[in-house]
Amino acid sequence: MKAIVCGAGIAGLAVANRLDAHGWDVVVLEQFPGPRGQGYMIDFFGPGYDAAEAMGLLPRLRELGYPISEASFVDESGRVRASLGFHRFANALGGDLISVLRPDLELALRESLPERVDVLYNARLTDVTDNAAHSVRVTLADGRSLDADLLIGADGIHSRVRREVFGPEDDFLRYLGFHTAAFTFADPDVHAAVQGGFHLTDSIGAQMGLYGLRGGRVAVFAVHRTSDPTLPVDARTAVRDAYAGLGWLVPRALQLCPPSDEIFYDQVAQSVLPCWRRGRTVLLGDAANAVSLLAGQGASLAMGGAFVLAEHLASAADVEEALQRYEQEWRPVAEERQQAARRSAHWFLPENRAMLHVRRAALRLSALPGVDRLIGSTISGKPTPVVRRHTGLTRDCRPL
Numbered sequence: 470m471k472a473i474v475c476g477a478g479i480a481g482l483a484v485a486n487r488l489d490a491h492g493w494d495v496v497v498l499e500q501f502p503g504p505r506g507q508g509y510m511i512d513f514f515g516p517g518y519d520a521a522e523a524m525g526l527l528p529r530l531r532e533l534g535y536p537i538s539e540a541s542f543v544d545e546s547g548r549v550r551a552s553l554g555f556h557r558f559a560n561a562l563g564g565d566l567i568s569v570l571r572p573d574l575e576l577a578l579r580e581s582l583p584e585r586v587d588v589l590y591n592a593r594l595t596d597v598t599d600n601a602a603h604s605v606r607v608t609l610a611d612g613r614s615l616d617a618d619l620l621i622g623a624d625g626i627h628s629r630v631r632r633e634v635f636g637p638e639d640d641f642l643r644y645l646g647f648h649t650a651a652f653t654f655a656d657p658d659v660h661a662a663v664q665g666g667f668h669l670t671d672s673i674g675a676q677m678g679l680y681g682l683r684g685g686r687v688a689v690f691a692v693h694r695t696s697d698p699t700l701p702v703d704a705r706t707a708v709r710d711a712y713a714g715l716g717w718l719v720p721r722a723l724q725l726c727p728p729s730d731e732i733f734y735d736q737v738a739q740s741v742l743p744c745w746r747r748g749r750t751v752l753l754g755d756a757a758n759a760v761s762l763l764a765g766q767g768a769s770l771a772m773g774g775a776f777v778l779a780e781h782l783a784s785a786a787d788v789e790e791a792l793q794r795y796e797q798e799w800r801p802v803a804e805e806r807q808q809a810a811r812r813s814a815h816w817f818l819p820e821n822r823a824m825l826h827v828r829r830a831a832l833r834l835s836a837l838p839g840v841d842r843l844i845g846s847t848i849s850g851k852p853t854p855v856v857r858r859h860t861g862l863t864r865d866c867r868p869l
């Protein structure tokens with residue numbers, strides 16, 4: 470059986486790995502000329518962690534990961550107003566947590582692919598002809614066309630596969646009221662000030678977080694509220710405008726902000742579809758069920774979902790049955806995370822001074838003994854045994 474996977478992101482590379490392991494012939498299409506360097510730190514835990522363990526990726530991910538001691542919220546003068554010990558969160562997850570840059574997670578997945586899996590760069594899918602009975606044909610921007618038994622749309626929140634097969638993006642994206650940006654720069658003083666921890670501005674309406682990377686670089690993660698989902702033409706100008714009012718190290722970060730094509734910039738949204746499969750096409754990862762950065766688990770769900778989809782394709786009687794079983798099993802997991810993310814939209818970034826005080830008080834309370842379990846369940850949501858059931862890993866899903 471042959472699968473075309475559109476997108477060499479986390480979902481696409483993970484499903485390529487698993488399908489290859491089950492004897493499928495796999496081609497991965499990626500629109501960019503090579504691996505994307507743009508990135509942000511991912512807290513990797515939950516179902517994707519279970520999948521990574523079963524795929525033997527944990528040692529490499531630990532090598533690539535970063536030890537983060539705590540998340541602290543600092544005011545405009547740099548004074549810490551509240552903090553959250555990261556070890557408490559990690560403890561609540563039984564230690565099953567790795568902080569890793571998104572491009573490094575993709576690197577580990579790429580390294581895990583055998584050479585026989587074709588990853589085609591500069592291969593932008595533009596059209597899909599689904600012959601529902603038994604095959605699908607995709608056309609690329611350069612005019613090439615490829616045929617397969619199955620097309621997996623793992624092409625992210627703005628999925629082209631979804632647009633071609635299921636309908637226009639506006640029908641399926643639920644905007645959550647924020648824009649987000651991420652970029653890196655080098656500066657020895659800022660690096661020294663933020664190394665070892667995740668430092669966030671304790672601010673209203675717009676928040677910037679900084680952390681030190683290896684090699685003296687600093688990574689920036691920024692999020693701000695706006696009722697308008699429209700993306701700016703010039704990301705650097707938009708970032709400089711949106712965060713100009715913040716103090717501490719932010720003015721320096723804005724000064725060193727790279728050109729727009731080196732900035733990750735997007736709206737914060739969720740993909741919500743009544744059905745993830747049509748004929749011989751199926752959606753996976755953010756294309757199907759983006760949960761948004763508010764859930765902090767999109768990468769984990771992308772990888773967990775990839776594992777589950779591949780297991781069903783390997784064990785079901787036919788492709789149709791496999792796709793149906795995948796959606797039946799995975800949809801409740803993704804929807805639970807989407808709901809939790811929507812609930813957290815109020816406190817994630819305070820809207821006013823009163824909310825800022827509430828968040829500070831909540832973080833102070835979190836220092837009390839026993840509260841780490843509550844923190845863990847609030848951040849990570851309901852633990853799910855779904856991936857573990859497929860992996861054959863024997864350890865139980867820890868109750869939080």
Ligand SMILES: Cc1cc2nc3c(=O)[nH]c(=O)nc-3n(C[C@H](O)[C@H](O)[C@H](O)COP(=O)(O)OP(=O)(O)OC[C@H]3O[C@@H](n4cnc5c(N)ncnc54)[C@H](O)[C@@H]3O)c2cc1C
Binds near residue numbers: 478649
């Ligand atoms: C700021 C931020 C912080 C986050 N933090 C976390 C976190 O802490 N923990 C966590 O688990 N998740 C986190 N996430 C979410 C996570 O990054 C995403 O959910 C995850 O990357 C989704 O993976 P994916 O493979 O589905 O999509 P993507 O990573 O978007 O990959 C899609 C790929 O498809 C390619 N593509 C698109 N269109 C085409 C086309 N037409 N033809 C060919 N290729 C195409 C793209 O170039 C891309 O490489 C965060 C997200 C953001 C924005």
